[in-house]
Amino acid sequence: MHNRRDKWLSFLLVSPSIIAVAIFVYGFIGWTIRVSLSGWKGLMPDYTFVGLKNYATLLNDPRFQIDIRNTLIFTAVFLVGAVLLGLALAIMLDQGLKGEAFFRGIFLFPMAISYIVTGVVWRWLMNPAMGSRLSGFNLLFKSLGLDFLVNTWHTTPYWGIAFLAIPAIWQLSGYTMAMYLAGLRAIPDQLREAARVDGASEWQIMRYIILPLLTPVTLSAVIIIGHMSLKVFDLIVAVAGKQLPLDVPAIYMWQATFDGNFYGLGAAIGVFLLISVAILIIPYIRFTLRSEENS
Template structure:
């Protein structure tokens, strides 16, 4: 049998052939021509307007008459020294922590209950998922009526001698001091968190339920054979396996909470002493009611950067995982 010797010359002829780039065919250009309008519109109406907002935030346009003279970081310095914006940042942090924590705990608990294959699972699943079909505006109006001191739940409670202001209550339920900074949890913010959790828990339930159904039964059976109890199986095996889903839920819920506007605006507005005010509400009133366009643009850029702090690392890690 003859042996074939691979020399350096044959390698030189083979390697470039394997690395030869594919030529763009007519089908590629045809597909690109269909995508081109969408790409152009995205660059104009997304990235173009983001750039325009950033440019306006560095200008002196704080009146009805446009003034594009460069102001540097003057608008940002004003915001971080403004009492209302400082309250907005604290309220956003409090709302985000409470909202994400309750959604994750309640979503996992309900998903585990649904995973027990009980009768009427489809009915309960539809009940949990239904609030997601509503907009935040509808949710805000409904919960405003339910928690109003003169209607809804409080009308019944008032008859039995218990009256609560709920979403209008400015009292601080709990507070945390960090140096000179105080993080308070007003009762009104609790009411907003309840409404937001009611709407978005169904999403977490769907995510966790899909993760639970993807875990093989052999994992549970092997743990039972080793003498693990059901509580130990969920605490040490099932819940750790759901960690990627938990990260996804945290990222999505943080994205929603950091740019929340419609729910709070429809339900409470800024609230007395700005107890439920958030940057989204402040931006709307500053830009479209006060005509301070540069300040409103600065608030929008700060909101964009805060969301990007969560989304960008998540996207980078996702791409690394796929590669």
Template sequence: MRWLKNKDSLYGVLVLLPSVILIAVFVYGFIGQTVYTSLTDWGKDPSQALSANPQIRFIGLENYRELFTGLIDSRFRQDLVNTIFFTLFFILGCLVLGLGLAMILDRGPAGEGFFRTIFLFPMSLSFIVTGTIWRWMLQPAGGVNQLPTVVGLPKGEFAWLTSRQQVWQFSWNDLPFYTALVVSAVLIWIAVAAFRGGQRRRGWIAAGSAGLLLLWALVIGNRLQLLPYDEPHGFNLAFIGIILAAVWQMSGYTMALYLAGLRGIPEELREAARVDGATEWQLYRYIIFPLLAPITLSAMIILGHISLKIFDLIFAMAGADNAPTDVPALLMYLTTFRANQIAKGAAIGTILLILVALVIVPYLYNQLKSEVRR
């Protein structure tokens, strides 16, 4: 029996070995090569950038320092701000619209199958197709701006994809302070959840970390100067059209998730709540919404992953050279393949990888931990 068991294990290893080797080489090997390249000066000398045997020097974190504090890399910093705002509004829009559509369909209206297909249809399109369609619709001289003329009003003048107007501006020097506040808020939320779940040790660790971080933010963070001057950044109004297009495409995905979750809630549970005197709002607030929390978390992780590395939708809608709608993935393409600054492009790619990992890894850790407990 032991021989058969070992034989089965050997067959399993042999079957998995080719996939493991391919992943090790073409995924993690290339990630490692990209990280190493970001620590070099490849592309600093234009004559060496595309040379068959370029002379490359190791310069450590210099490329990262230039991206976050260099004089000529303010576009990258604005791109990061663009990504943060895009991610927030994209996730919020998809969750709210998807949940609303799911709640409507959950009531079983006439033609439910037809409407479900209509709502899911945008998801079947690629971002390139979506971007092309919405670019036509958001042309300054036509499309949406012409809609008011249908009822006799003057046409709209909003520059959907080219506006340079910014709102909610802040100085780049305030970034450490605001980052510390956001992380502290997350730690406090984790602490509250831990205390409610009876995990007191975890709760005290999170609460203590939040307190220390808040103390650092108030004493040091608001004095830390990343740049010797104020560099304002904010939300570009040109992103409104791109956010609308992205929400239009992906809200059907969240609708499908929420609809499956709503249909999985036993009707007896709802009836019991109604018998106990719960109003419709109380039913959703205290029973349905808490049961949908895991679905919301999963949707946020997937949507956040999409938004952080968004490229094709923006490329199709606004082009590669439209600075108001630029994002790090697009700048990485321009820096690497147009400016031939290979190392700096690799540094931008590594930063994107870290941002995505910050979203994905904790989620995967929690999922694996839950499966082990079961």
């Protein structure tokens, strides 16, 4: 049924989208790379080739080293939190409890709102003020007699960025929960039944049957959450503004480019982000499409 004329027509009709993606994704990436190799400073575009100078500047830039460190801490906390919590929630909700849909709805609702909304609310919940000005979670902890939990949140020296992963975990654990729930639902009940007949305890079934079968889901969750973590921008801006101790590459890119007019440097940060995301995502896309073909 697929004759030549129809194939041509098909190509013709998809081509506006292909051209748009070719320009806005790949063309623009190429353009950014070109800017990153230029000495463009100031408002007027300047494509004078300077080689890898901007990248060399970044490597020796103390601010960029803070960014890398912050990204690593943020990613570690965010990943561990969102993946473990998502898994725990999914396992609990997969037991056939009454009200499962209700709980699922609650854990997922933050996915529907903007990082900016989350940030604005959490900046007051994580208010670091002490003494008589205690408020937010600190106030709640104190009134519940949990004084040891009172802390300075994102204003904590060095580890401040780790606290910013908390609202991110709040926002995205529902996502990982949904991924794990889908994974759990795909495991046939006969497997569990067979193991039970063989005398396996519920804990053994979980440990030796269910968890290994969920490994691909964990891999997906790590890649999806990990790449979001590398890109984090809105949430940090909304909770803490743009301050150096909580800086990440996406914010530095913003400030270098649009506040400081160091376009060459900003572009280099953009390319750096792109490469780090691509390392995670390209194998993921290839793997997903290949397993789709095989199925």
